[in-house]
Amino acid sequence: MQQPLGKTIPSAERYRRLMDVVDAKDVLAVIINADPDAMASALALRRLFWHKTRKIHIYSINRIDRPDNLAFSVLLHFRYDHIHLVKKDRITKWALLDSQPSHHEIFGNYPFDIIIDHHPVSPNLTSNFIDIRETYGANSSIMTEYIKAANIKPSPRLATALFYGIKSDTNNFVRPTVTSDIIAFRYLYDFTNMNIINKLESSEMTRKMLPSLKRAIEKLILIDDMAVIPMGNIDHPDTLVVLADFFLKLAEASMCIVSGVFEGSLIIIFRNAGFRKNVGKLAGKMFGNMGSAGGHRNAARAEIPIENIGSNYKQHAGYRGFLIKRLKSALPV
Numbered sequence: 001m002q003q004p005l006g007k008t009i010p011s012a013e014r015y016r017r018l019m020d021v022v023d024a025k026d027v028l029a030v031i032i033n034a035d036p037d038a039m040a041s042a043l044a045l046r047r048l049f050w051h052k053t054r055k056i057h058i059y060s061i062n063r064i065d066r067p068d069n070l071a072f073s074v075l076l077h078f079r080y081d082h083i084h085l086v087k088k089d090r091i092t093k094w095a096l097l098d099s100q101p102s103h104h105e106i107f108g109n110y111p112f113d114i115i116i117d118h119h120p121v122s123p124n125l126t127s128n129f130i131d132i133r134e135t136y137g138a139n140s141s142i143m144t145e146y147i148k149a150a151n152i153k154p155s156p157r158l159a160t161a162l163f164y165g166i167k168s169d170t171n172n173f174v175r176p177t178v179t180s181d182i183i184a185f186r187y188l189y190d191f192t193n194m195n196i197i198n199k200l201e202s203s204e205m206t207r208k209m210l211p212s213l214k215r216a217i218e219k220l221i222l223i224d225d226m227a228v229i230p231m232g233n234i235d236h237p238d239t240l241v242v243l244a245d246f247f248l249k250l251a252e253a254s255m256c257i258v259s260g261v262f263e264g265s266l267i268i269i270f271r272n273a274g275f276r277k278n279v280g281k282l283a284g285k286m287f288g289n290m291g292s293a294g295g296h297r298n299a300a301r302a303e304i305p306i307e308n309i310g311s312n313y314k315q316h317a318g319y320r321g322f323l324i325k326r327l328k329s330a331l332p333v
Helices: 010-019 036-048 068-074 103-109 141-151 156-167 177-190 194-202 207-219 238-247 281-289 317-330
Strands: 027-032 055-060 091-099 114-115 129-133 221-223 226-233 254-263 265-272 292-295 300-303
Touching: 010 036, 010 129, 027 036, 027 281, 036 068, 036 091, 036 141, 036 156, 068 156, 068 194, 103 207, 114 141, 141 177, 156 194, 177 207, 177 265, 207 238, 221 281, 221 317, 226 238, 226 317, 238 254, 238 265, 238 300, 254 317, 265 281, 281 292, 281 300, 281 317
Parallel strands: 027 055, 027 091, 091 114, 114 129, 226 254
Antiparallel strands: 221 226, 254 265, 265 300, 292 300
16 A cells, blocks of 8 residues: 655656556556546557566556547547456556546456546545546646656647647636646647647537537527537537536527436436536536536536436426426526
């Protein structure tokens, strides 16, 4: 067991200790919950251990099918396997990036030797090497510091990945960040392919999502400056996230609420671009007594078992009416 590295430890010493975790005989498995920040971090760790260990495999606990993740994977040639394909007996060392073992039940199946993250420190955390900097806006900023400490000039591919990882996880520095994020971002700028960045930022949908977009347009309700979209049954919750971000671009909307039914639960995604409302509080007020609900001022999520809603709110107009009724009763927030 080792405690997270202290804030005063310099980058060179952090890098030295990280390198001591693996040797030339090791086969390293890097496990992530794939999003741009996590994928960029995995590419950076693979570069750091290049020629320093026998083999490195990247595994994701989720499938890459969200538009931004898919575009990242295609444009930056990100190669990975799903976690179900891991052969534990062939792995000698394990790394977890942009997450911690308590963040998902699957992570509990592996004895991590390396944990590098920027989320609040979980209790009872154990690993040979732990570097958690919870004030950082992106894990890619931490990995950039390791790249610099190793005196590695990042390739355009790696720099673009890390640059976009910082850009996406900080939401273009709208979310809380520290000076270290800005320094890393500025360092990577000179090596980054901006044409790829522009393509990544415009890749909001896949062809498979177009029927959902058509249905969302038909179901759109505008209540003052709020876009409310009750989708009914959906194939994947990520569709709601993409739609919420997309419809927040409406000039008439400063808030977007998109709901859908998936595997026995009503899932609601909130997005906010205004000054007055706090959708984290709104989600809690609307649904906190019915399921899980909460988030931040600008982004939130609620998940309610259908059985908790009651028989009066069945499919179609029922969930639409339920959503609007709860919204109106919770405002103003």
